[in-house]
Amino acid sequence: MRLILAFFLMLIATPLAAQTALPPAPWADRQLDDPAQERKAKALMETIRCLTCQSQSIADSNASMAGDMRSQIRERIMAGEQPEAIRTWLIARYGDWVSYEPTAAPILWPLWGAPLLLLGLGLLLLRSRIKRKART
Structure with missing residues (x-):
């Protein structure tokens, strides 16, 4: 029983020992x-x-x-x-x-340009849909 109690006390005391001593x-x-x-x-x-x-x-x-x-x-x-x-x-x-x-490193330019490219593609798709609906 004392051995088990000592084991649990060591488990509880372990986080206290982990505290830094640095100022x-x-x-x-x-x-x-x-x-x-x-x-x-x-x-x-x-x-x-x-x-x-x-x-x-x-x-x-x-x-x-x-x-x-x-x-x-x-x-x-x-x-x-x-x-x-x-x-x-x-x-x-x-x-x-x-x-x-x-x-703004050159390796990151695709990350900055991708949203603009996707926005442009979306506008082109929207424009083609509007033209197609206007014809029918």
């Missing part, structure tokens, strides 16, 4: 002293997707990964780096998917 990122939830720099950081954070939540920006997410990314952005802004350079660094590190802003 939170220093600038994750602290605003910058300079309001202009904080506005730049906040604007950039709203355009970067949380890698954990996937449907929220890092500005809105409470995930630890989003906190780390917010901290990195604020630290880089304090160091004088421009938001677009930080975005480029984040995209290079995490991939195009991390940014909410669509890219």
Whole structure:
């Protein structure tokens, strides 16, 4: 009986052991002293997707990964780096998917052109149907 109780206690205690011992990122939830720099950081954070939540920006997410990314952005802004350079660094590190802003890379042109092509085909079909009905 004691062995079974010890086993269940170990199962319950396992999630507690999985908690991280790392301290939170220093600038994750602290605003910058300079309001202009904080506005730049906040604007950039709203355009970067949380890698954990996937449907929220890092500005809105409470995930630890989003906190780390917010901290990195604020630290880089304090160091004088421009938001677009930080975005480029984040995209290079995490991939195009991390940014909410669509890219216009040549490999993606078919994705941008397909809706226009389908709309054009639909209009041609509609036009031919209207002409056919007008003849009868």
